Amino acid sequence: MRIVLTLLGAALASTSALAAGYNEKKLGDLSDDGLAPTTVTLKLGNNVIAGKYGSKSTPDGTVTDRDYFKIKIADGQQLSAIVLEPETEVGGNLSFIGVQLGKQVTVPPVGGTPEDLLGWTHYGTADEGTDLLPAICTGAGAQGCTPPLGPGTYSFWVQELAVCKCRYRFTFTVTTPAP
Incomplete structure (x- = not known):
């Protein structure tokens, strides 16, 4: 009985570890509606959010694939980087x-x-490996924020305006504040 419970506990722990972050290739398209963003669960540490985006020309005009998702930063935690x-x-x-x-x-x-x-911020290939959170907080015309972002719910909007079948991959880092 103890072995079965230990195995069940290990299986549940590994399932919850896999539930953090989001990968459109595995989990399906993120919402294209800012009023109904997909909920993405983050855990302490690094969380990858990956998706496809871009625009395509159609006979009726250009269609842009926007992705919207929301995260919750728990009490006692902070979003310290978006790389x-x-x-x-x-x-x-x-x-x-x-x-x-x-x-x-x-x-x-x-x-x-x-x-x-x-x-908000614009980004390109020159920004790969860069923490975008400071640039997001100082984007021209935005309300502004100071990284790291503390507890609360935050909704994100990601898009590419160029005509392409592009993809993005961010690492959202959740930490606990230093004492």
Whole structure:
């Protein structure tokens, strides 16, 4: 009986470890609706969020694949970094990541103004390996924030405006504040 419970406990622990972060290739497309972002669970440490994005030309015009997701930073924790990983493919320097405090991104993707975002930045291949959180917090016209981001719910908006089948990969690092 003890062996079965030990094995069951190990299986549950490994399942919860795998549940952190998000990979569109394995888990399906992230939401394309800022008012209903996909919930992404983060754990202490490094959490990878990976997806596909970009625009494509259609007979009716250009269609842009935007990704929206929300995270919750627990009490006693902080989001200390968002690193752009080398596996990212962009169509130029038109890639964008923005964050809004709360459970939704209420800024419309067309005709909206970024002033309602907590922060945002554009990024490109030159930014691979870079922590984007400081740039997100000081993006032109944004409300601004000071990294690290403390406890709360944050909603993210990721998109690429270039016509491409591109992909992104971020590592979100959750830590506990230094005493």
